Amino acid sequence: MNTAFNSSPKATKGEFPKILVTDLNKFPLPKERPDNIVNKIIERVNKAFLAKRDNPEADTGELEAEIDRLVYALYGLSEEEIAVVEGR
Numbered sequence: 001m002n003t004a005f006n007s008s009p010k011a012t013k014g015e016f017p018k019i020l021v022t023d024l025n026k027f028p029l030p031k032e033r034p035d036n037i038v039n040k041i042i043e044r045v046n047k048a049f050l051a052k053r054d055n056p057e058a059d060t061g062e063l064e065a066e067i068d069r070l071v072y073a074l075y076g077l078s079e080e081e082i083a084v085v086e087g088r
Contacts, residue, residue: 030076
């Protein structure tokens with residue numbers, strides 16, 4: 001885990017780490033955010049959310065994979081960087 005998100009005892013308390021506001025302020029955002037990519041991410045997140053809301057067992061794997069690819073494009077990640085993120 002990135003130490004930037006591990007800077008407080010509260011961040012690691014319990015089973016699930018908590019992200020604090022101070023951590024979010026340090027989170028790197030892409031300088032350029034093309035509306036077409038952002039809108040596609042929003043659209044797919046909404047579809048996945050609605051599918052899970054209507055049926056918690058719904059398979060949203062393909063939507064989640066599309067969201068991942070769009071986020072990689074938003075940040076301009078190379079294939080090598082994507083492999084690192086995906087743990088390959």
